[in-house]
Amino acid sequence: MANKTRVWAKWLSGISLALIVLGVISFSNASDVMINEMDPSINHVLELEPGENAIVNFEGGGLYTALRITEKGAAMDADLRLVDSDGELVDGRSPKTIEVARPGIDGKTTYIPVRLFEKEQGGEYRLYNDGSDTLWLVNDLQSQLNMMASPWVLLFMTGCCIGLPIGLVAVILLGINHRKKKNEQQVSGITIENKVLNTDEIYRQYHSIDNDKENDASQTVPGPFLTPSENIDNTNIVEPSNTETDTKDWHNWDEG
Numbered sequence: 332m333a334n335k336t337r338v339w340a341k342w343l344s345g346i347s348l349a350l351i352v353l354g355v356i357s358f359s360n361a362s363d364v365m366i367n368e369m370d371p372s373i374n375h376v377l378e379l380e381p382g383e384n385a386i387v388n389f390e391g392g393g394l395y396t397a398l399r400i401t402e403k404g405a406a407m408d409a410d411l412r413l414v415d416s417d418g419e420l421v422d423g424r425s426p427k428t429i430e431v432a433r434p435g436i437d438g439k440t441t442y443i444p445v446r447l448f449e450k451e452q453g454g455e456y457r458l459y460n461d462g463s464d465t466l467w468l469v470n471d472l473q474s475q476l477n478m479m480a481s482p483w484v485l486l487f488m489t490g491c492c493i494g495l496p497i498g499l500v501a502v503i504l505l506g507i508n509h510r511k512k513k514n515e516q517q518v519s520g521i522t523i524e525n526k527v528l529n530t531d532e533i534y535r536q537y538h539s540i541d542n543d544k545e546n547d548a549s550q551t552v553p554g555p556f557l558t559p560s561e562n563i564d565n566t567n568i569v570e571p572s573n574t575e576t577d578t579k580d581w582h583n584w585d586e587g
Contacts, residue, residue: 340504347498354490361487368474370436371398371467378467379460387468391453394471397423399464401432401443409445410462416455423448442467 368374376395377385389395399407413421426444433442460466478484 336504336508340501340508343497343501343504347494347501350490350494350497352490354487354494357483357486357490360483361481364481364484365478366434366436368478369433371433371442371469372435372440374474374477375467375469377458378465379458380465381460381463384457384459386455386457388455389448389453390470390472393449393453393473395448396426396430396444396469396471397446397448397458398433398442398444398467398469399462401441407443407445408462410460411446411466412459412461413446413448414457414459421448421456 372378377387379385387395397409397411401407413423415421423446426447430444430447432444434440435442458466458468479488
């Protein structure tokens with residue numbers, strides 16, 4: 332199981348690295364495509380100078396954003412009117428936090444959303460610019476579709492959105508594999524096969540394996556336990572000495 336986990340972790344790590352490298356390589360070209368699509372001065376439905384108005388055809392369910400140039404990120408007033416074919420005023424909505432300012436292709440100009448019109452019925456509308464500067468109206472839904480149709484953007488999104496999660500999974504698998512190896516309890520030289528070993532058996536199994544690593548001198552040291560084949564009758568028995576005879580012999584030698 333640990334080997335399979337390690338193999339999967341290696342494969343996923345390689346795939347993740349390849350996708351991330353692919354995403355990094357394609358980032359430069361993908362960013363150019365995204366900036367071109369998101370720059371209102373290049374990609375817009377209407378561009379109105381102060382006091383101008385024009386007719387625009389909305390696609391049903393689309394997302395249309397009105398933008399103005401801002402200085403140092405300052406908030407801008409909408410100062411516009413959108414009127415449908417019946418002469419009714421369309422309010423739209425204010426930008427949310429996720430609708431952030433957009434950089435221009437020159438890297439200096441910043442466009443800030445001032446009004447958004449979404450899920451409007453398809454048809455003809457008239458937009459009035461009541462402000463004192465240029466107003467741009469862009470079709471954000473179409474811009475997003477154009478970006479996703481670019482191979483460079485697809486490569487970048489694949490590398491970031493797929494490569495990074497796969498890499499995270501690989502790291503988790505490597506951690507699991509390392510933890511399993513660390514928690515494995517291995518008893519060197521002792522094999523238990525459905526029975527409980529006594530102290531003598533444990534010592535002899537360990538000693539039989541450990542003898543291969545010891546020097547000759549240590550091998551000559553006898554073990555503390557007797558084997559069943561060893562007969563206790565064959566052991567050396569120290570016989571008691573004859574104290575009386577030894578004492579008599581001493582006196583005879585002393586007296587000459």
